[in-house]
Amino acid sequence: MYVNVYRQHQNIWCVWCSSDAFSGLKSIDSDCLIPLREIVQITATESVSAIELEDFYIDEKSDAISSQAAVSYEFVEDGQRLAEVLKPFQTCQVIAVDTETTGLDSLKDRIRLVQIAAPNQPVIIIDLFKVAKETLAPLRELLQGTPIKVLQNAKFDLKFLQQAGLPIAGKLFDTMIAAQLLDAGVRSHGYNLAELVKVYLGEELSKEQQRSDWSHPSLSSEQLEYAARDAAILLRLREVMKPKLTGARLVKTAKLEFDCLGAIAQMELNGMLLDLSRWDSLRQELEQRRNQMAGALRQQFQPALLSAQLDLLGNEVSLNLDSQPQVLEALQQMGVPVENTSKLSLIPLAEGHPPVRALLDYRKAAKAVQAFASSLPKHVHPITGRIHPDYQQMGAATGRMSCRNPNLQQIPRDKIFRSCFIPAPGYRLVVADYSQIELRVAAELSGDRRMIEAYQNDEDLHRLTAALIADKSLDQVEKSERQAAKAVNFGLIYAMGAKGLAEYAYNNYGVQMSLKQAETFRKRYFEAYQGIARWHGAIKRKLPREMRTMGDRLRRWKDEPKLTELLNTPVQGTAADITKAALAKLPAALKETGAKLIGTVHDEILLEAPEKTAEPAAKILQQVMEQAGQRYLRKVPVKAEVAIALNWAEK
Template identity: 30%
Template sequence: MSRLVLIDGSSYLYRAFHALPPLTAPDGTPTGALFGIVNMLRATLKENPDFAAFVVDASGPTFRDEMYPDYKANRPPMPDDLRAQVEPMMQIVEALGFPILRVPGVEADDVIGTLAVQAHAEGIPVTISTSDKDFAQLVRPGVTLTNTMTGSVTDEARVQEKFGVRPDQIIDLLALMGDTVDNVPGIEKCGPKTAAKWLGLYDSLDGVIAHAADIGGKIGDNLRAALGRLPLNRDLVTIKTDVALDLGPRELKLRGRDIDALRELYTRYGFGAALRELEGGKADPATRPAQATLAAASRASADGEAAPDPALAEKGEYECITDARALEAWVARLAKADLVAFDTETDSLDPMRANLVGLSFAVESGKACYIPVGHDYPGVPAQLPREQVLDALRPVLEDAGIAKLGQHGKYDLHVLRRHGVDVHGYAQDTMLESFVCNAGGLRHDMDTLARKYLGYETIKYEQVAGKGAKQILFSAVALDDATGYAAEDADVTLRLHGVLSEQLAAEPGLQRVYRDIEMPLVPVLTRMEATGVLVDAEELRRQSADLSQRMMAAQKRAHEIAGRAFNLDSPKQLGALLFDELKLPVVVKTPGGAPSTNEEALEAIADQHELPRLVLEYRGLAKLRNTYTDKLPAMINPDTGRVHTSYHQAGAATGRLSSNDPNLQNIPIRTADGRRIRTAFIAPRGRRIVACDYSQIELRIMAHLSGDQGLLRAFESGQDVHKATAAEVFEVALEEVSGDQRRAAKAINFGLMYGMSAWGLARQLGIGRGEAQDYIALYFSRYPGVRDYMERVRQQARDQGYVETVFGRRLQLNEIHSRNQAQRAGAERAAINAPMQGTAADIIKRAMVTVDQWLDGHRDQAAMLMQVHDELVFEVEAGFVDTLVAEVRKRMAAAADLKVALVVDVGVGENWDEAH
């Protein structure tokens, strides 16, 4: 189920300012509050919310000032040191991709309250990130408060425990107590305990007022003296929940992070941890570690494990190799070693363009060397020629009998390949060891792992290369500094392997996942990335031009219909035109009750007027052009003429591969214009694109895991599984299944795998919630094994804290025992879905390995280009297509032995769209 996080930015800004020490950036700018905000936002992003917003107060008076001129009159002006941090805060929030909401005339509390109530009404769980007690009035099932600075979560039970009243009594509690922060005068001498006592006796403020004469003593006199202002108090402390907003909960999607902007901001303000987290995995030349320091060996790791072995945190002895005799001695050591840890230093993060600057090696803990080959600053000592070094190392690096170890070594394999060294025997990778040990527990970059497992703080790049505009390339770093920095990488990687390999050895199931799935996949992905895919830039430019022309035509026609020019991208202007001037019916409203102009709203009235259809057309064209056709040509490597995506093995906790630059998983497929983009992914002359796609793989895995006989029969029949399911659920003959019945069965089949509720099914099918609940109940009555599996796996998650895939991949569920009902429910949904998604990920990875092994004898005839969801895409000689299809289909189908057969759909064409 989707989740909305609403961040009370104004509250956190003040809270962080007063709670944290007066930190400053390198240039003296105050950063204490900013530091707290950044850490809070990073923590929020790690929770992967579906929707989120950062809400702050707008400048100027609000409606409460009109109601009560002295409202907040006693608040001092914002301190200068805090004011200086507001704009940087907004820049970072924007760069992180959070929607920012600032609505004049109301407070941030009212915007949050409106969105929370609207999201709750739509069945979306809401987390309000705040330290303000006033928000307790919004707490209800599915709406909780969280304080990321303290880690506390407030649900209904916690409200009762903390305040002594129910959430629906919080407004009345505040009205009685008053609020000194906002200058709302309460009843003299009436504190929270007295107010809670009265509400316990009389239930509400109105009840307290009605029984004011019954309350004796001085406090009773004080109550009666304040009766006239209590209704105003209540109005002032009540969070408004009907603010007219341009955006609703489902429109508050996080944008992609602006990495360049964040890098610049984090560097400017000295946020080292955030900078390291930003880069992740392979260390960035602008953020990698740089001067070895001893960590306190006695400290425990952050997650409460025992402290690392003190010996692992000791500084190593590192040697810089600049003469042939020393190089020869190290090559001899490497040739005799059982395991060689290695790393490369370059001048770019793009392995397809990076130039080799140096190499580092380690074969025993605490001792390593650095071999510079590309440092070029004035006065640099003599270095061995790069080709001489590579020629000396090639026999070791290309010997499959000498095991190699790296940290995110796929990058290094690319760099060495491009410099004429094809590394064989790449056997261990500490990033992948960590990922398999605990996929969702922590980041898997070297800095984080060294700190956690070794108690070792790695060197920071800025200490050897400088910061900001003065930062230099690694090729300009002095050899002494470069040696301490680079050799440490190899040394720390070797030390980490010693710890992580022992953890894997203690878990045979995890060790098999690492040994049989993840490590064999590294060279496969390396080959795919190096091969890339041919993209027709001219075709994309033609598409961009066509999309632009059609956008202009749609805009021109819209202006003609309106009788004037207006901004098609402005919801306010569009709403005024559609509903005020044209008097079209308002079918969908924003959370604040205003007419909506979102896609759903426009589609609902598109059959009544041409203008909504034109706006929908315009928006669809703009998205395709801005996201794909304009950007893909810029990603073509000028040396190869191809697009080279990067695959990430240690990203999704389920084991699913992801990719970036470009993100292949997001290439459109559902619309004609979207599919047209795939026509630009082409085969060269004489070759074809072949796409092999698993059919309904997760549903087949559900049948296997649940063992439900009815679902197994539905697949074994070889017929349309959704139609077969509909026949079972609705108890009709197969040939009598209606389109609506099949659609309902399909929605349930897939929805249950993702924890869909009756509300979600009702929304998807356009039926009542009761009818949807009846569908689900009927489904479970026909497929009791599915219901039993879902309950069984939930219980397993509660008992063990994790679930597993068919192949033993472990998926940790850290929130399965959370006191937060929404978090706990999310973990339970993940418990059901993760084994299916994870098993699907394992299956296609296994298939990729076996297919690549077969391709080893046919590299000149075919290449595996892409992996997208459950699909493998190949480039194949025209005369070899039939052979490849037969062999790939056989190997993909045999990648798992399930209770139902794996079915592979195949398409062939001149481009990806034709083959899909």
């Protein structure tokens, strides 16, 4: 039996020789494996410590509220009574926290009720409309205290409580996040509280009062019972989820997710500042460019149609560039060998057919106007004047975050777009991103010697790849060849085909690549990086239904997975784990600088810092990010590149 030397601290066996189902994440180079008998003892600093496991209460058998018991509660409208009723909760090991609010916008709506539940205690319902702020100290102390706080969709409550001057600190347990981790990418139900109660407890939870008027001066008994039940049932949910997380080896991943909840809530509350004047100028410029490109394209395409399109009066109708049949007919009449107008079909033909190139450029310009330029100002908040997106912490099955309303993670990297995002007066943006983190993870996972050595020697991997696939010396590599090598590196670690590589190169790097070129690059890449090739081949032979990241995050497939997904999951998922590990540490690390988290785009983290503390904040950000990476990667060094800027484009 063998163990992977990079994962030695976790006692993980090699998947290629009777593994423990840690599928596909080992190096398959023999010198990266050591005999099991040589395993060293696990240290507390390298894994979830005994203290952390105890805090998670994995083995604890607490007195959770029975499913058949009626939920008793005490309604508190008097601040003088608050200290007395909360006194028993201060010594609890775990409490549940829930809120009822007047709306969904934490920046303009208010909390009406805060509910606190604990085993063998009545649920305490606190009316924040009635209890004076100066008497809330006992509640504030409890929320900042040592008990583990159990919440459902914790980010929502964290933001409202923060705005109410009742921030939560300490250990959290989010039942929604726990359920998403347990599903591991195979989703068969929703993640609202009623769905989770049905799935994990086998009960129906009425949500009839959810949309009732929580701003009314007098709340009904039905509303109060609903509020109490929602809080109490969280304790029972957690008791069911704990052994499931343990059985699925997801305790460490759950702790990571719970630890970065506060940072994500902060990012959403802080938001990003958009220079509306500059953005409007950009919108006008983009619309003008789109219209010019559309006019030029119609002049090329219109004569090629078999017969001019006529209206009822016999007048020629202008070509509709959004009509696939019309565009396809024009392309075919111009001699372009294409059966449809999908991007995948068009990109390999762009180099040899100028009309195809012009069509792709037009579509890109039209998308820029439609998806970003016209819609983004609508998301500027009327109170803060900033954009506050909604980050989905478990947005992808790999564990990667997504973003919506608006999706700032899809803002093009072009300087004309990013220059419109600015800091507040007297502040600076501090922007850092990981250098080639997914390639570094792939190097570690595959054990590819050439790639690992390049990173250890601080070589430019893109230049190295360009030299290898072009059969040139490093000093002969041109800038355009290095740019093409970026697409090759990032695309082929996931075993893209030649067509997919050509599309990826154009979409992400603006590189035109013919199908023949893509095939040649692909062949030479795998000849150069044989460790990557062997890793791909081993995964392809097994096609496992489960994969894990280097942090043990799990992903399952109901049906036979695609090879690209099997390769993407451990790489992208480990990169996501690294970013989240950094986010979890940053609020405390940055506290003295006054810097605030304002956004993240996969491997990039953005701060807004006072001018005087921007430099120390930048050093802290870089240090925390690199330390987070080295928790996962043992042989490949991790680098974060940081900049202090007046706008997002200056990174």
